[in-house]
Amino acid sequence: MTRLELTVGAVRVEARPAPGGWGLTARWAGHSASQPLPVRAEVWSEGEVEGYSCGYATLEASGGGWVAHARLDLGEDSALSVEDRWSVRGEALHLARRVRVEGDAPGGFLTAFTWTLDGPLGWPDVDAFAPGMLYGWTEHVAPQAIGSQRHYLAGARALRIREDRLPAPLFGVALRDGCSVAALNPAPRGDTTRADALDLEGSPLVDERFTFAAVGGEEADGHLSLGLWFPGTEGEVTYLADTPFAGGQFGNNARRRWRGRFHPLRDGFEQRYEVAFRFAEGERDQDVRRAAWRWAWETLAPQVEAQDVTGAREVLADALEASVVYVEDRAAPLHVMDILVGEAHGPYSHLAMMGFTGRAVETGELLLRESVHLRGEAAERRRRAGLAVLETFARLPVSPPLGEGLDLRDGRPASGVRPDFYLRALGEGGKSMLRAHELERERGTDHPHWLAWCVDLADWLLTQEFPTGGFPRSWRDGTAQVVNADPRSSYSVVPFLVALSQTTGEEKYLASALRAAELCWALDGSRGYFIGGTLDNANVVDKEAGTLTLEAHLALFEATGDRRWLTRARDAADFSETWIYLWNVPMPQDEEDGDLHWKRGVSTVGAQLIATGHSLTDAYMAWDVANYARLARLTGDAHYLDVARLLLHNTKTMLAVPGRTFDLVGPGWQQEHWSFAPPRGRGQHRHWLPWVATSHLEGILALEAYDPDLFRELSLVPHNAPAD
Structure with a gap:
């Protein structure tokens, strides 16, 4: 027999015998990807890494797929015996590999399978997709980050990413004609050790307990390859750390260095892992990412970890109310609290900020909303707290603004650790003040000065609008002089302007919102990613x-009925969900819970990466539950309801509740962020900021207000039910 074939949709995969053993070629839509030597290994010893490869010695048809065998000699003392089972699973080509070590040798090894695309091709010729890390190529990736232009220009051509950095262990490339290839670990395990999790220097480690892989690609000799390496050696760029709690999350400590991870060359030791490949054609960039991501979602089947949503709501509101402090005639939530003791922490704790992390105006609004669920003095106390916060901010000057908030100690306008105030903070503060005004009016109480504050803020913003639409990113504290004129974050003020137009009947606010959104779409959204x-x-x-x-x-x-905005909302939603972890990253096997911030046995499914350039995760998208539920109904796409369900429940797995407070001071508190890549299970601090509670409460309250029956349905999810 001179050739065997498998068909995966429009892709034909061929196996042919050759002098070096059987090799593989995949052909689709005028493209090809090949691997003449399917068995590849790297051996580390005495500080050096040497590569080995071979073809299959035998390859036979079996059960609609193939079974292949090879023996890869690594020198006089050891060899690798390899069995590869190829199969077709849905739209993917699937490889299940078993590797057995023969003989003992010093050092360690990894094995890999990669496809090499027909060329010539380099990284600038494709759009790479690594969820939460790369969307396209290097544009708007922090200069110091993995995948940045700076590292590429310095000669970094390999892009292997540890899968624990990724919400799904997925990596793909799209060619300019709409064809693409993506690699996925369909059964990630992710086990590691304390030594790996706390490695600050990228030192090579050998340990049989490593079960995490790396996915990515490499550019060499005019060709690109992509695939999976096991265990997960990372490089040529990796995030390092200067201290245990810098942790390698922020891109300013990325280094061009290999973080080598290997298995021992010990007689009888076995590797087992899987990798799947999706070949596609005729898709725009957004569609490539959407299709690859949904393939990963369906394959990984993220599990919903059911939470007591009603109980969580109660303790979150209690904690938020407890964070409000009063100084003379001023009131606001503390900006930073130590969640181990429940007290103010650091010099910025008394800075009361609207929007983003401070969420002071949002705190006032949510306390008003939640006061109706209590009775007697408890209800009055919560209402008084909400009113006091809102009155404090209603006295702040906003025409022009002099900051994002104030220093509670003396009442002076301030903007936290930054010397500037930002468009997003103003837009979010204005939106919450307006919603509080509408809520109170519905309940029979009018606060005309709250509405006047919103109008003053919006009218000043309109004086800052560019002729082409959009607004500056930031202004200088105390002067309102433009600091950053980039308009790419103008989307952040759109909901406020739309709502104010509906409240006042003034078309100028809606017209401004439309211009701003059109500009942002033209700059970035039309290409399927969002920045700033x-x-x-x-x-x-x-x-x-x-x-x-x-x-x-x-x-x-909803304001215009123009379905273009619904289509664009879907693109934004598709992008946003690619930051959600679909798999459970286990904490180090030899760690103690007391040393971990994210505790052992708690699923990481549902947490999300924050931004490109680092590997921190949080639960911010608890805020977006209702938006995904609305999108599901508006589009008829039930997948968005799966996303809403996952975000409603799994964002609360590390929330302290009665009977499960972890090491936190009490129910209602949750740490701001964590890392699932080194240092796995730790964050940079043990702090709470108001956005943590307001994100959870907004998601719950907005869903209940949108559809009470749907809220009850999504809240009652059987434990560990699939999110489908």
Whole structure:
């Protein structure tokens, strides 16, 4: 027999014998990807890495697939015996590999399977997709980050990413004609050790307990390859750390260095792992990512970890109310609290900020909303707290603004650790003040000065609008002089302007919102990614930019009926969900819970990466439950309801509740962020900020207000039910 074939949709995969053994070729839509030597290994010893490869010695048809065998000699003392089973599973080509070590040798090894695309091709010729890390190529990736232009220009051509950095262990490339290839670990395990989790220098480690892989690709000799390496050696760039709690999350400590991870060359030791490949054609960039991501979702089947949503709501509101402090005639939530003792922490704790991390105006609004669920003095106390916060901010000057908030100690305008105030903070503060005004009016109490504050803020914003639409990103505290004129975050003020137009009947606010959203779409959204949401990461691709755009486009669709905004909302939603972890990253086997911030046995499914350039995760998208539920109904796509369900429940797995407070001071508190890549299970601090509670409460309250029956349905999920 001279050839064997498998068919995967429109893809034909061929196996042919050759002098080096059987090799493989995949052909689709005028493209090909080949691997003449399917068995590849790297051996590390005495500080050096040497590569080995061979073809299959035998390959036979079996059960609609293939079974292949090879023996890869690694020198006089050891060899690898390999069995590969190839099969077709749905739209994917699937490889299940078993590797057995023969003989003993010093050092360690990894094995890999990669496809090499027909060329010539380099990284600038394709759009790469690594969820939460790369969307396209290097544009708007932090210069110091994995996948940045700076590292590429310095000669870094390999892009292997540890799968624990990725919400799904998925990596793909799209060619300019709409054809694409993606690699996925369909059965990730992710086990590691304390030594790996706390490695600050990228030192090579050999341990049989490593079960995490790396996915990615390499550029060499005019060709690109992509696939999976096991265990997960990372490089040529990896995130390192200077201290245990810097942790390698932030991109400013990325280094061009290999973080080598290997298995021991011990007689009888076995590797077992899987990798699947999806070949596609005729898709635009957004569709490539959507299809690859949904393939990963269906394959990984993320499990819903059912939470007591009603109980969580109660303790979150209690904690938020407890964070409010009073100084003379001023009131606001503390900006930073130590969740181990429940007290103010650090010099910035008394800075009361609207929007983003401070969420003070949102705190006032949510306390008003939640006061109706209590009775007697408890209800009055919660209502008084909400009113006091809102009155404090209603006295702040906003025409022009002099900051994002105030220092509670003396009442002076301030903007936290930054010397600037930001468009996003103003838009979110204005939106919450307006919603509080409408809520109170519905309940029979009018606060005309709250509405006047919103109008003053919006009218000043309109004086800052560019002729082409959009607004500056930030202004200088105390002067309102433009600091950053980039308009890419203009989506963040759209919901406020749309709502104010509906309240006042003034078309100028809606017209401004439309111009701003059109500009943002033309700059970035039309290419399927969104930037500039997080204030402390200037204009990089980030999750919050996507979720804020989703909210903005839904507001415009509902205000105008123009279905373009619904289509665009869907693109923003598709982008945003690619930051959600679909698999459970286990904490190190030899760690103690007391040393971990994210505790052993708690599923990581549902947490999300924050921004490109680092590997921190949080639960921010608890805020977006209702938006995904609305999108499901508006589009008829039930997948968005699966996303809403996952975000409603799994964002609360590390929330302290009665009977499960972890090591936190009590129910209602949750740490701001964590890392699932080194240092796995740790964050940079043990702090709470108001956004943590307001995100959870907003998601719950907005869903209940949107559809009470749907809220009850999504809240009652059987434990560990699939999210489908």
